[in-house]
Amino acid sequence: MICFEHVSFSYTEGHPVLKDLNFAIRDGESVGLIGANGSGKSTLLRVLLGLLPHRGSVRVDELEVEKENLREVRRRLGLVLQNSDSQMFMPTVAEDMMFGLLNYGMSREEAEERTDEVLKKLGLTELKRRHNHRISGGEKRMAAIATILAMDPDTMLMDEPTSALDPYNRRVVINSIKSLSNTKLIASHDLDMILDTCSRVILLGGGRIAADGPASEILQNRTLLESNRLELPLRYQR
Amino acid sequence: MDKIDRAALELREMDELAAMKSPVHFMHPITKLIITISYILTVVSYGKYDLSGLLIMALYPLFLFSLSGISMGICFRKMRVVLPLVCAVGLFNPFFDRTPLFSFGGIVISGGVVSMITLMLKGVLCLQASFLLAATTSMDSLCAALRRLHVPMLMVTLLLLTYRYVSVMVQEVSIMTTAYKLRAPGQRGIHISAWGSFLGQLLLRSMDRAEELYASMQLRGFDGSFRYAEGKKAGFPDYLWAVLLPIVFLLLRKYNLAELTGRLLMSAGS
Numbered sequence: 001m002i003c004f005e006h007v008s009f010s011y012t013e014g015h016p017v018l019k020d021l022n023f024a025i026r027d028g029e030s031v032g033l034i035g036a037n038g039s040g041k042s043t044l045l046r047v048l049l050g051l052l053p054h055r056g057s058v059r060v061d062e063l064e065v066e067k068e069n070l071r072e073v074r075r076r077l078g079l080v081l082q083n084s085d086s087q088m089f090m091p092t093v094a095e096d097m098m099f100g101l102l103n104y105g106m107s108r109e110e111a112e113e114r115t116d117e118v119l120k121k122l123g124l125t126e127l128k129r130r131h132n133h134r135i136s137g138g139e140k141r142m143a144a145i146a147t148i149l150a151m152d153p154d155t156m157l158m159d160e161p162t163s164a165l166d167p168y169n170r171r172v173v174i175n176s177i178k179s180l181s182n183t184k185l186i187a188s189h190d191l192d193m194i195l196d197t198c199s200r201v202i203l204l205g206g207g208r209i210a211a212d213g214p215a216s217e218i219l220q221n222r223t224l225l226e227s228n229r230l231e232l233p234l235r236y237q238r
Numbered sequence: 239m240d241k242i243d244r245a246a247l248e249l250r251e252m253d254e255l256a257a258m259k260s261p262v263h264f265m266h267p268i269t270k271l272i273i274t275i276s277y278i279l280t281v282v283s284y285g286k287y288d289l290s291g292l293l294i295m296a297l298y299p300l301f302l303f304s305l306s307g308i309s310m311g312i313c314f315r316k317m318r319v320v321l322p323l324v325c326a327v328g329l330f331n332p333f334f335d336r337t338p339l340f341s342f343g344g345i346v347i348s349g350g351v352v353s354m355i356t357l358m359l360k361g362v363l364c365l366q367a368s369f370l371l372a373a374t375t376s377m378d379s380l381c382a383a384l385r386r387l388h389v390p391m392l393m394v395t396l397l398l399l400t401y402r403y404v405s406v407m408v409q410e411v412s413i414m415t416t417a418y419k420l421r422a423p424g425q426r427g428i429h430i431s432a433w434g435s436f437l438g439q440l441l442l443r444s445m446d447r448a449e450e451l452y453a454s455m456q457l458r459g460f461d462g463s464f465r466y467a468e469g470k471k472a473g474f475p476d477y478l479w480a481v482l483l484p485i486v487f488l489l490l491r492k493y494n495l496a497e498l499t500g501r502l503l504m505s506a507g508s
Contacts, residue, residue: 074457081450086450089454090378100458100466103459103463
């Protein structure tokens with residue numbers, strides 16, 4: 001369970017990016033976080049992970065997101081970054097996947113086993129020994145998801161998981177996201193993908209929650225979306 | 239592929255070399271680190287005229303190149319920028335030190351020439367040993383080894399992040415120069431008037447990227463320790479090599495093997 005209570009954040013004094021946010025995400029929910037550029041989607045994810053300081057209360061399974069709890073909080077949450085190059089910093093895919101597992105005390109054998117298991121689940125077994133700089137953008141995005149999935153987080157946080165992907169790879173990523181049973185919080189502009197993968201949507205506008213409700217309702221509300229500099233998903237535009 | 243992309247690729251190739259499989263790669267990182275440090279210290283300690291003694295030390299990198307399966311050509315190719323600098327170190331010695339040392343086929347060789355060659359050789363051997371260490375050990379394993387040797391965490395983390403930061407910076411330089419070139423056709427390099435903003439932007443962009451990368455490490459449990467890089471435990475052969483090779487280097491330093499062999503051959507001949 002993720003809980004935001006009166007959460008605010010500003011990069012510079014007097015210009016809040018997040019203003020008094022209140023919401024909760026229950027275990028197993030798939031939530032899409034949408035909003036125009038600069039609406040605070042990525043910032044919200046960073047606040048949740050304790051990468052940015054905040055005012056108010058952010059809790060993950062009753063653990064307050066604060067310095068003493070960060071290690072445990074981050075073990076429960078896994079963030080797939082928008083830029084896979086920043087996520088994949090080890091030489092090979094397998095080493096990248098094992099990085100987090102070994103840091104959290106898993107033995108090398110167990111980590112290897114877990115890595116194999118996740119790669120097999122995502123159909124990426126052939127990537128295991130490949131060097132990160134030799135794989136394509138789509139493969140890298142899938143590998144980035146695999147590195148987080150390997151850690152078996154309770155909640156997957158994804159920042160623009162389908163950006164800069166061709167239609168085929170986009171579909172592969174969407175199908176993979178759909179197959180995950182974890183709680184999901186996905187920040188994206190790709191509203192069709194959000195519609196495919198999320199049952200609930202939180203719409204951020206001007207640092208506040210402009211709407212929070214079922215994806216099928218919010219994503220069909222042209223007036224609401226357009227007033228927040230968004231458009232209807234393509235499938236509703238016909 | 240332009241020069242910057244090639245540089246980035248070469249940097250990553252070191253990771254590929256380190257991922258190869260050979261007896262040298264399988265050796266424990268601490269063992270390799272100890273051997274390399276003792277080798278470099280031994281090489282550096284040779285006197286400026288002790289060329290014959292130093293030549294024997296060239297056997298170590300030769301042996302390691304053949305054992306690791308890494309070609310010496312790769313080493314020279316990757317060090318092509320540094321090598322001329324290393325070689326330039328003793329370039330003026332022949333002008334300052336004209337003391338005749340010996341004659342060879344009627345040509346008098348001065349102390350300056352010998353010391354120049356000795357200095358160059360020392361530089362090349364040290365570079366080769368460092369290259370072999372980096373090419374057979376991943377940076378993370380190397381950092382783990384340094385931590386095991388109680389090198390302060392701050393220094394080791396700094397080393398690791400610098401290594402990661404360099405590749406991030408090279409990527410950013412590549413993106414920015416491409417963007418510049420596309421809007422400045424026919425221009426060679428970056429015009430001096432754009433240097434200030436180019437460097438400023440580069441610093442800001444690469445800092446952002448480096449920060450993101452560090453965040454990604456932190457989010458996966460990195461706290462400055464290198465548990466993830468500690469592979470197999472050091473075994474008896476690792477300890478043996480870590481003790482044996484430095485002793486061999488010391489013996490070679492103390493007793494000039496080339497000279498001894500020469501004397502032996504001379505006395506056998508007479």
